[in-house]
Amino acid sequence: MAFSPDGRLLVTSGDVKDENTARLWDVADPAEPVLLARIEIGPDANALAVAFSPNGRTLATGTEYSDVAVRLWNVSDPAKPTLLTGPLKGHQDDIRRVAFSPDGRTLASGSDDAQVRLWDVTDPAHATSLGEPLGGHTNPVIGLAFSPDGHTVASGSGDNTVRLWRTADRTQSGQPLTGHQAAVNTVAFSPDGATLATGGQDHTVRLWNMTVPQAVHGICAVTGNTLTREMWDKFVSAELPYSPPCS
Template sequence: MAELEGPKAIVQLLHDATTKWQLRQTLEGHSHYVWSVAFSPDSTVLASGSSDKTVRLWDVATGQLRQTLEGHSHYVLSVAFSPDSTVLASGSANKTVRLWDVATGQLRQTLEGHSHYVLSVAFSPDSTVLASGSADETVRLWDVATGQLRQTLEGHSDYVRSVAFSPDSTVLASGSADKTVRLWDVATGRQTLEGHSHYVLSVAFSPDSTVLASGSSDKTVRLWDVATGQLRQTLEGHSDNVRSVAFSPDSTVLASGSADKTVRLWDVATGQLRQTLEGHSDNVRSVAFSPDSTVLASGSYDKTVRLWNVAMDGEV
């Protein structure tokens, strides 16, 4: 693990009075694509995973680099904080998941077993289980305390691009290049949601656990009713792949990041587009809201992370 000096943080505040969401900072320092961003549960730290094989931890308030976590031998494709704030997970193209101690930056464990890239990682709400989705077409469930494999979920016929737990802990969702979303429920079995015409690249549950969003290479976002599995709405407007989706903490806004270099903000209740955030010069690969609802982060192939000031209810 190496600790570096903070990178140059370019503050670019937009002064247009009609702008609801403002660019707050651009975080520079990665030397290659930024694949994934995630906020700590207390909203003070942002993690970013990159093709430069590192995870960087940034201070959200100042934009300064806190630590660089090194050890992966290939791209870091996904990062996630445990809800209890003690562990950071990173999934890599080297087929492993690494668990890091958030307080010290030290490596706790390396989880091995996948036979291909680990494309997505997600913690259960109680922080005891980690799910990992892989290009080997499986989802693996790991015991966070021991690092032992609990279960392997099979059924997808292509890469598992994204995994997410519902906030109420009852469902695990997986999105795949086989064009489907699967809902895994220990009590009732498995459900498959069909409708996308191309790869499913990202899945996310609304904080109230009632809606699942899926972003796809078919350039759309679909909103599904979790209880019934029925399609609620299809959100259209992006001109290229939708790489990442994330709900605001109050479940009213959905952010979608796309290969068209933009982030779109959608009203969940109506499906209407609220705003399009522009500024990245390459694919937007990951989006995430801070748990305190004040910041939206976007990570891009342009090697930067952008932090946007969140203005809910039309406030600037």
């Protein structure tokens, strides 16, 4: 499920045999929700993932089964949704999460293939893939969120870890966040981006201070990988394995 940014629409979908639809509801009066439309996604294409764009005019769906794809829908008139683009192919297994960047120009999708993909949706009618998938997880990606500034994507996985990705160059930021003892189902940034919350099947919620990785990223952006092996041995330790922090 997902609410539109103005809170007046709700989209629902799920894994229902022979259903293959998402539903749009008018919830302006929450006591009396009204079904506005059924979106026929396609044969054998249940939507496991849904998200509204920040302006509320575009709906993203991610599907499963034999038709694994991302689709974008024009919901400017929620009573008459129309397909903008898709199917966008690339994932090799069910798509569990989709999320828009705060500026609405990028869409992230997470899948059972253990990968995150980024899509350029600046023009939703002509969406394209942004390079190679973000790989590193060893189990399905089931949690996904952009930071408020859009510079980072957090992904939670069935491998019990959270990974942070820089959207500018589509590379991993730092080491995986570990501590959960089971799959990480959900991730969410605080409005100021300083804290990341993660929820896992180990029945715990963890809070992560994001100012440290931000500071590291800023320092490394300025200095680059200038800590040579000779400098490491002299200033850090000749006994510790050479591991420059900005590599």
